[in-house]
Amino acid sequence: MIAELGHAALWLCAALAALQLFGGALAQRGAQAADVAALVRPAAMAQALLAGFAFCCLLWVFAITDLSVKLVATNSHSLKPMIFKLSGSWGNHEGSMLLWVAVMAMAGGLIALVEKRLPEKTMQATLAAQGFVALGFYAFLLLSSNPFERLPVPAAEGQGLNPLLQDIGLAFHPPTLYFGYVGLSVAFSFAVGALVTRQVTPDFARAMRPWVLAAWVFLTLGITAGSYWAYYELGWGGYWFWDPVENASLLPWLAATALLHSASVLAARDALRTWTIMLGVVAFSMSMLGTFLVRSGLLTSVHAFAVDPERGTFILILLALYIGGALLLFALRAGHVREGERFQLTSREGALVFNNVMLSVILGVVLLGTMYPLLTEAFDVRVSVGPPYFNPFGAVFAIPMFLVMMVGPMLRWRRDSARRIQRPVLIIAVLVFVAAVLALxxxxxxxxxxxxxxxxxxxAVASFMPLRGRKLARVPIATWGMVLAHFGIAVSLFGMASESAFTTERLAAVEQGGSVDVGGWTVTLAGVDPVAGPNWTAMEARLVAQRGESDPIIMTPQSRNFWAPQMQTTESALATRLDGQLYAVLGNQADDGRWQVRLWWKPFVTFIWYGGLLIALGGVLAIIGRVLEDLKRRSVRARADERRADRREQGYA
Amino acid sequence: MSGLKAKHQRLILVAIALIAIIGAGLLAAWGLRNQANYFYLPDQLVAAPPSVGQPVRLGGMVADGSIETLADGITVSFIVTDQEDARVPVRFSGILPDLFVEGSGVVAEGSLNEQGVFIADNLLAKHDENYVPRELQEMSEHQAARMAEETTVGLE
Incomplete structure (x- = not known):
């Protein structure tokens, strides 16, 4: 019953999305369509409620393990802990698509409810674009991957969830990325709305900015969490593999980073109009491409669920429709967007333009590298592209970007002279040079x-320069956000450099009681015992790790066997210290009874993820700052209106 | 630059962006040609071996009875074959992937050394029924097709 309700809600959602699309489109025709146009906002809100309801239905059937629903039977198991039952609802193809569209509908409902500063026509066009995107997803769900499909005969027991995915970090990793993708779809809808009505104004940028920022924060968190997950779960000791699926999350992040900076320029200075719209289109295209790469089965990886050519084709058509349509609209309308404000090359805008171009170029480099194997496969040549390509070719463009990033925030808007900031630039230059020599x-x-x-x-130093000479208490919250995010990049870079330069690794076969030295630690194998969990058994090593004279710690890496479905995983053990992490993996037992142990000492590796968190925190501060500013502006405007009305009353009464 | 017309400033910006993007595209294309990691089947590797030290990927089956752990307890040597004549000796130091057994498919990332031994830096094997390296998946289809062909020879 619950499943049927959810299914019905989805059909209603599709109808409402269609209403939103046609209502919004008709609204552009003029006053005679005012009746339909008035329905657009309520339709978006109703769609939000229904899509949320449909997702709750799916959560419910997973929570009670309703094995007559095909999706539950293939992806869940009655013995699984509740949290993994719930996360299992989106840990599969159909459920994740439903989550996608539900979040998107809720975002649409929210803008319909609160966004009042744009002209009504632009809002209707925006919601129509939102309806258009959502409609494609509803069609996809209802026609080719219905999450509520029943089995003719209920299954006796579920087939379980991939044990690799039974991890609390991973339970929240995909939704985080989806929130990011959806935020970019909202930004895209705003861009389409602005293009259709030719209202590319600072107000448009201000309306769009919180969504871009939110999307960016979620993507940052998703990438950070995904990277840490890969690091400790896969047991390969690396934090970024340039796996196509990782790239699929990095591409929208790069586009969103560029977009949020250019939206800032548009909001503050009314410049970069066309460029901002273009980035809005690109950012959304990248998030769709990400979904396509991951969901189509075109790529095989831990992330790709089922390989199903029909679905791949469906998503490919959607992708072509969205991106093609957006680019066509852009090509038709971009010429009509009026030229924005001008600025000099040596100005905050100039620096931001430079970094925008660099980000776009890096995006291009990553995109090419990700797609190249797919392209060559069409000619029957098998290649894989890895770090030897991505690292140097990304760095070539990242380094000039970092250099400009150190200086840019100190520059004034519109025009500035290099001489004014001579001193701080000199200090930073000396610092960079000294650090390079020291490292050498x-x-x-x-x-x-x-x-x-x-x-x-x-x-690290340059990121705090914009605060110099200012009363700290009066610095706007959004500026603190920028400072923190830029500092986070420095922290992450430091972690990566340190991991790459100073990691020490030992691989050894150890007998019981034997010990290995790695990076100042002495690790002794105290024993290996069998242990059992709710749905697995494992061999667990007891490693006693000691550094110098400090108290020894016990580390317990495991080699686990799951039985539903059957597979083996390695569970690494980590010991985190302020100055780094000790990483241990247990391998197989050799014929002579010795155990393979792999150990890494990775100095400051955790800084990579601390940096990611700082960046996300900076984004959160920026959102808070901007929203507070908007509220203040709104209340000031409201009070001014009130006063004007009062005066009018007194004057004419 | 303030003396320039708005149109001109726009044009210059667009030109700079275009040059940067085209330059990056060319650089990336050049990089891809040099850095891409080619995939070899055992018979291809034997017939036309890549130069020593060039990173490639080798995919095939682990020959029966060929897995051998060397004295250090961490280095494993085995033979990758295509079930025919081509046999490539492989050496790998590290923790073997889950489900790495004789007769199973494997993709080895690494390079040939002077002695013609493939030194693997990384091994990809079947993780579970859902995750099979792409090359392996197609290979088993290919083999199934060949098997069908062989068993039906002379039946027409």
Whole structure:
């Protein structure tokens, strides 16, 4: 019953999305369609409620493990802990698509409810675009991947969830990325709305900005969490593999980063109009491409669920329709967007334009590298593209970007002279140079690690430069957000450089009681015992790790066997210290009874993810700052209106 | 630049952006040609071996009875074959992937050394029924097709 209700709600949602699309489109025709146009906002809100309801229905059937629903039977198991039953509802193809569209509908409902500063026509066009995107997803869900499909005969027991995915971090990793993708779809809808009505104004940028920021925060968190997950769960000791699926989340992040900066320019200075719209289209295209790469089965990876050509084709058609349509609209209308305000090359805008171009170029480099294997496969040549391509070719453009990023925030809007900021620039330049020399003396490292240290040092100091000479209490919250986010980049870079330069690794076969030295630690194998969990059994090593004279700690890496479905995973053990992490993996037992143990000492590796968190926190502060500013502006405007009305009354009464 | 017309400033910006993007595209294309990691089947690797040290991927089946752990307890040597004549010796130091057994498919990332031994930096094997390296998946289809062909020879 619940499943049927959810299914019915989805059909209603599709109808409402269609109403939103046609109502919004008709509204552009003029006053005679005012009746239909008035329905657009309520339709968006009703769609939000119904889509939310449909998703709750799915949560419900997973919570009670209703095995007559096909999706539950194939992805859940009655013995699974409740949290993984619930997360299982989106840990599969159909459920994740439903989550996507539900979040999107709720975002649409929210803008319909609160967004009042744009002209009504622009809002209707925006919601029509939102309806258009949603309609495609409803069609996809209802026609080719219905999450509420019943089985003719209820299954006796569920087939379980991939045990690799039974992890609390992973339970929240995909939804985080989806929130990011959806935020970009809202930004895209705003861009379409603005293009259709030719209202590319600072108000448009201000309305769009919180959504871009929110999307960016979620993507940052998603990438950070995904990277940490891959690091400790896969047991390969790496934090970024340039896996196509990782790239699929990085591409929208790069586009969103560029977009949020150019939206800031548009909001503050009314410049970069066309460019901002273009980035809105690109950012959304990248998030759709990400979904396509992950969901189509075109790529095989831990993330890709089922390989189903029909679905792949469906998403490909949607993708072509969305991106093609958006680009066509852009090509038709971009010429009509009026030229924005001008600025000099040496100005805050100039620096932001430079970094926007660099970000776009990096995006292009990553996109090419990700798609290249797919392209060559069409000619029957199998290749894989990895770090030897991505690292140097990304860095070539990232380094000039970091350099400009150190200086840009100190520049004034519109025009500035290089001489005014001579001193701080000199200080930073010396710092970068000293850091590079120090790194050169300290160790034998790759050129990229060396540059990483230098950039990190420069950025760490430069990110606080915009605060110099200001009363800290009066610095706007959004500025603190920028400072924090830029500092986070420095922290992350430092972590990456340190991981690359100073990691020490030991791989050894150890007998019971034997010990291994790695990076100042002595690790002794105390024993290996069998242990059992709710749905797995494992061999667990007891490793006693000691550094110098400090108290020894026990680490327990496991080699686990799951039985539903059957598979083996390695569970790494981590010991986190302020200055790094000790990482241990247990391998197989050799014939002579020795156990394979792999150990890494990774100095400051955790800074990579601390940096990611700082960046996200900076984004959150920026949202808070902007929303507060908007509220203040709104109340000032309301009070002024009131006063004017009062005066009029007194004057004419 | 303030003396320039608005149109001109726009044009210059667009030109700079275009040059940067085209330059990056060319650079990336060049990088891809040099850095892409090619995939070899055992018979291809034997017939036309890549140069020593060039990173490639080798995909095939682990030959029966060929897995051998060396004295250090961490290095494993085995033979990757295509079930025919081509046999490539592989050496790998590290923790073997789950489900790495004789007769199963494997993709090895690494390079050939002077002795013609493939030194693997990384092994990809079947993780579970849902996750199979792409090359392996197609290979088993290919083999199934060949098997069908062989068993039906002379039946027409």
């Amino acid at each position: 003396i300290l160790g034998d490292m790759s050129i990229l690690a060396l540059l990483g240290f230098a950039m990190a040092a420069g950025l």
